[in-house]
Amino acid sequence: MAHVAVTHDVHEAIHHTEELSFWRKYVFSLDHKVIGLQYLITSLVFLFFGFTLMMLMRWQLAYPGQPIPIIGKWLGEMNAPGGIMLPEFYNQLGAMHGTIMVFLGVVPLAVGAFGNYIVPLQIGAPDMAFPKLNMASYWTYLVGGITMLSSFFMPGGAANSGWTSYAPLSVVATTGQTVWLIAMVFLITSSLLGSVNFIVTIVQLRTKGMTFMRMPFFVWAQLVTSFLLLLAFPPLEAAAVMQLMDRLAGTSFFMPSGLVVAGQILDVSGGGSPLLWQHLFWFLAHPEVYVLILPAMGIIAEILANNTRKPLWGYKSLVYAAVFLGFMSFIVWAHHMFLTGMGTVISAFFQTTTMIISIPSVIILTAFFISLWGASIRINTQMLFALSFLPMFGIGGLTGLPLGLAPTDIHLHDTYYVIGHFHYVVAPGTIFALFAGVYHWYPKVTGRKMSETLGKIHFWGSLVCMNGIFMPMFIQGLAGVSRRLYDGGQQYAHAQGVLQWNEFMSIAAWLLALFQLPFIINFFLSLKTGKKVESDNPWEATTLEWATPTPPPHGNFARPVEVYRGPYEYSVPNHPTDFTPQHVPDPVKA
Amino acid sequence: MHIPYTIHARPDTGLFNAKLGVWLFLASEVMLFGALFSSYVLLRIGAPSWPHGFEILNIPLATLNTVVLITSSITMVMAWASLKIHDFARYKRYIGATVGLGFVFLIIKAFEYGAKFSAGIYPSESTFLAIYFTLTGLHGLHVVGGMIVNGYFWGPGSRMWHTEPERFTNRIEVAGLYWHFVDLVWIFLFPVLYLL
Amino acid sequence: MSRSPEEIKKHVRVYVNVFVALMGLTVITVAISYLHLSVVPAVILALIVATIKGSLVASYFMHLINEKKMIFATLILTGIFFAALMSLPLIFHIDKFY
Numbered sequence: 001m002a003h004v005a006v007t008h009d010v011h012e013a014i015h016h017t018e019e020l021s022f023w024r025k026y027v028f029s030l031d032h033k034v035i036g037l038q039y040l041i042t043s044l045v046f047l048f049f050g051f052t053l054m055m056l057m058r059w060q061l062a063y064p065g066q067p068i069p070i071i072g073k074w075l076g077e078m079n080a081p082g083g084i085m086l087p088e089f090y091n092q093l094g095a096m097h098g099t100i101m102v103f104l105g106v107v108p109l110a111v112g113a114f115g116n117y118i119v120p121l122q123i124g125a126p127d128m129a130f131p132k133l134n135m136a137s138y139w140t141y142l143v144g145g146i147t148m149l150s151s152f153f154m155p156g157g158a159a160n161s162g163w164t165s166y167a168p169l170s171v172v173a174t175t176g177q178t179v180w181l182i183a184m185v186f187l188i189t190s191s192l193l194g195s196v197n198f199i200v201t202i203v204q205l206r207t208k209g210m211t212f213m214r215m216p217f218f219v220w221a222q223l224v225t226s227f228l229l230l231l232a233f234p235p236l237e238a239a240a241v242m243q244l245m246d247r248l249a250g251t252s253f254f255m256p257s258g259l260v261v262a263g264q265i266l267d268v269s270g271g272g273s274p275l276l277w278q279h280l281f282w283f284l285a286h287p288e289v290y291v292l293i294l295p296a297m298g299i300i301a302e303i304l305a306n307n308t309r310k311p312l313w314g315y316k317s318l319v320y321a322a323v324f325l326g327f328m329s330f331i332v333w334a335h336h337m338f339l340t341g342m343g344t345v346i347s348a349f350f351q352t353t354t355m356i357i358s359i360p361s362v363i364i365l366t367a368f369f370i371s372l373w374g375a376s377i378r379i380n381t382q383m384l385f386a387l388s389f390l391p392m393f394g395i396g397g398l399t400g401l402p403l404g405l406a407p408t409d410i411h412l413h414d415t416y417y418v419i420g421h422f423h424y425v426v427a428p429g430t431i432f433a434l435f436a437g438v439y440h441w442y443p444k445v446t447g448r449k450m451s452e453t454l455g456k457i458h459f460w461g462s463l464v465c466m467n468g469i470f471m472p473m474f475i476q477g478l479a480g481v482s483r484r485l486y487d488g489g490q491q492y493a494h495a496q497g498v499l500q501w502n503e504f505m506s507i508a509a510w511l512l513a514l515f516q517l518p519f520i521i522n523f524f525l526s527l528k529t530g531k532k533v534e535s536d537n538p539w540e541a542t543t544l545e546w547a548t549p550t551p552p553p554h555g556n557f558a559r560p561v562e563v564y565r566g567p568y569e570y571s572v573p574n575h576p577t578d579f580t581p582q583h584v585p586d587p588v589k590a
Numbered sequence: 591m592h593i594p595y596t597i598h599a600r601p602d603t604g605l606f607n608a609k610l611g612v613w614l615f616l617a618s619e620v621m622l623f624g625a626l627f628s629s630y631v632l633l634r635i636g637a638p639s640w641p642h643g644f645e646i647l648n649i650p651l652a653t654l655n656t657v658v659l660i661t662s663s664i665t666m667v668m669a670w671a672s673l674k675i676h677d678f679a680r681y682k683r684y685i686g687a688t689v690g691l692g693f694v695f696l697i698i699k700a701f702e703y704g705a706k707f708s709a710g711i712y713p714s715e716s717t718f719l720a721i722y723f724t725l726t727g728l729h730g731l732h733v734v735g736g737m738i739v740n741g742y743f744w745g746p747g748s749r750m751w752h753t754e755p756e757r758f759t760n761r762i763e764v765a766g767l768y769w770h771f772v773d774l775v776w777i778f779l780f781p782v783l784y785l786l
Numbered sequence: 787m788s789r790s791p792e793e794i795k796k797h798v799r800v801y802v803n804v805f806v807a808l809m810g811l812t813v814i815t816v817a818i819s820y821l822h823l824s825v826v827p828a829v830i831l832a833l834i835v836a837t838i839k840g841s842l843v844a845s846y847f848m849h850l851i852n853e854k855k856m857i858f859a860t861l862i863l864t865g866i867f868f869a870a871l872m873s874l875p876l877i878f879h880i881d882k883f884y
């Protein structure tokens with residue numbers, strides 16, 4: 001019965017789209033695809049902004065104490081007198097870079113943009129389950145993001161206690177930290193609204209025949225991600241509220257007794273626990289790293305299957321691995337805290353869970369590698385990004401293992417090695433996957449393909465530069481260089497042998513920025529000049545998003561779709577084409 | 591455009607969308623209050639001394655508030671039951687009572703807070719008071735949120751009954767789930783903060 | 787959930803009973819607190835009473851008693867992570883015993 005209603009309403013919706021005003025159609029839209037694009041643009045802007053902050057820091061690290069050319073003058077006398085960056089400003093940049101990249105850049109891009117646009121299409125739904133909630137989620141995110149950036153204009157500047165905001169430092173920090181906390185409450189609320197919406201959509205709005213085990217891996221990844229966001233973020237919200245109370249109402253949740261700041265014993269009631277903050281923070285932030293990686297893996301799965309022209313190897317194991325990964329990610333958080341005076345029992349527990357959680361990651365990566373075996377691979381830009389994701393994520397994951405074992409982590413903790421580790425997973429890992437996703441789904445959204453030439457320049461440049469930035473970090477980290485040094489380690493004897501890498505890494509970072517230009521140009525230019533697609537399914541893919549008109553109208557499908565098979569039926573023997581879309585009935589049975 | 595299963599349950603899950611949505615939301619709320627409860631236990635165990643709630647706080651008022659909130663829970667469920675037997679007038683009375691009882695709760699709470707502040711007792715005084723004000727304050731915000739929702743369904747939102755009665759009944763059920771949860775949190779807050 | 791009016795009337799009777807039970811338990815828990823027991827028994831008793839009250843609200847007012855599988859699965863998952871969260875104080879202290 002519901003399906004009849006859908007047909008009727010879809011037609012109606014198609015006729016109605018033209019009548020919506022500009023504001024309702026593009027600004028306060030309820031259409032998941034428009035909201036997805038809003039997320040896309042906003043988070044890309046934040047991503048580039050966060051990257052800019054890092055490029056400034058890299059100047060200070062490469063040439064400590066030298067004035068920053070040109071830009072230095074614009075930073076203001078408070079931050080960089082004479083163009084020379086002050087340590088306080090360096091700290092602000094560091095804290096804001098991490099915060100922006102994780103909470104305003106990658107997660108909204110992976111979940112808000114890709115999830116929003118693709119998930120309803122891939123399960124054959126007309127929209128998200130709660131369109132108004134979806135819109136509210138975007139606007140809450142935007143407000144949170146703008147609030148976060150506004151903290152630069154507070155007295156004392158932006159938050160400067162790291163993206164982890166460890167207490168008690170963050171409690172006694174300047175006003176920027178209060179703004180950080182308020183912004184976080186907005187961002188958490190936004191992701192909460194989003195995650196409820198995603199789960200309900202995936203559970204309730206799957207079209208006829210779309211059983212759970214026929215869902216594309218991308219949808220599974222988003223489902224697990226949503227559960228992580230739903231259940232891991234609230235403890236951070238609670239912690240943020242407590243830190244706000246500490247800062248504004250003078251409470252001592254995270255303030256120990258007898259704390260001395262600037263030679264004075266602080267006048268607080270005391271009795272709080274700084275470690276409590278760390279626990280609550282990492283209770284979110286470890287699951288959060290899987291929020292960063294799972295959607296990326298989902299995108300990679302789609303692109304690999306599509307361009308190897310064969311079924312994804314071990315679909316079921318992939319699904320189980322992703323679910324198990326999500327589950328385990330809740331009980332490994334204290335591996336970020338081996339150096340906090342943790343006893344052997346708890347340390348042993350968290351080392352064990354950390355080793356266990358690497359198993360599903362390895363399963364996923366292995367399944368991806370085996371999928372390549374014997375394939376006649378179609379090389380295009382998105383496939384290049386997807387292929388390079390595999391070794392890059394591999395390096396990131398493998399370097400995580402020594403961090404997960406206390407004996408080695410005691411040496412490596414808080415060095416550049418950690419920075420190298422997580423950037424390999426997030427930058428040439430997740431961000432490459434997101435780029436791949438842009439190239440892959442661009443034709444569905446715009447009806448045109450992006451330029452392959454510019455895409456390849458973008459890819460090769462980025463690949464080389466990424467490794468140029470992050471590989472030397474392992475070298476520096478192994479030498480013991482701390483990750484929080486304003487001068488890049490100049491004053492330390494143990495850093496002298498590896499200091500020369502600083503300039504190298506910085507130049508690689510600036511070159512990386514240069515190699516994003518082809519992407520930006522490609523992104524906008526292809527709207528006009530890109531090669532027009534001849535069909536709704538230019539990559540000859542099997543999943544449902546390609547069964548919609550191009551671009552999909554409000555309401556998505558022109559006809560109700562029904563699903564007859566699993567998501568990756570490529571090169572089925574005796575089939576006329578090398579791909580069998582999910583929604584095409586079996587000729588034999590029909 | 592038409593989103594399926596906003597009114598009737600999807601056959602294989604047995605749920606309509608909003609019901610699943612609100613339960614998921616409540617799951618996240620469990621984690622929110624859970625983190626605060628956990629912090630409470632942690633700080634209390636670690637503290638060299640900890641006051642008994644009953645030495646500082648007003649138990650009779652809090653007991654009264656417990657009664658008020660539990661009563662509002664039954665009026666809420668009665669409001670939903672009234673819609674189920676198509677008695678709209680009765681629904682209006684019950685949902686109105688629910689909102690009213692929410693008000694009573696807040697007023698009593700305000701008296702409690704006021705008495706503390708005028709006695710110079712602030713959150714910064716001790717970790718116990720810090721957690722007391724944070725937990726009850728956050729709970730109070732949840733009460734306010736619930737009252738706004740219920741107030742809307744008592745007033746302008748109730749017009750939907752005349753056009754889409756089933757959908758409206760669903761909405762009240764969902765709003766009720768949230769309201770009962772707020773009650774449930776208080777059922778734990780009350781002994782933990784006041785009685786121990 | 788389409789229930790007939792007769793069924794609803796039966797439900798209403800249950801709601802009233804639950805309400806009476808909740809009131810009774812409130813009186814009991816306050817009464818216990820006036821005994822000023824030492825911390826451990828006081829905590830155990832208070833939590834037992836609160837848990838009974840909480841499950842009454844969840845089971846009857848929130849209809850959890852005949853809810854769907856999906857909801858249970860979500861709540862069980864939440865319960866597990868809630869337990870992890872509540873283990874925080876334990877993490878701080880367990881090593882003292884070894």
Ligand code: HEM
Pocket residue numbers: 164289290292293335336354357358361396397398400401403404405409412413414418421422425426430
């Ligand atoms: C696959 C197995 C992985 C293991 C065993 C692992 C282990 C670890 C450990 C033990 C640390 C703490 C190091 C320290 O501070 O001393 C760490 C840090 C980190 N990891 Fe991983 N990790 C893995 C994968 C990932 C993934 C997939 C991501 C993200 C997509 C990620 C992101 C991070 C981040 C952001 C930090 C640093 C947080 C900070 O201190 O600022 N890790 N990892």
Ligand SMILES: [Cu+2]
Pocket residue numbers: 285286289332333335336
């Ligand atoms: Cu971790």
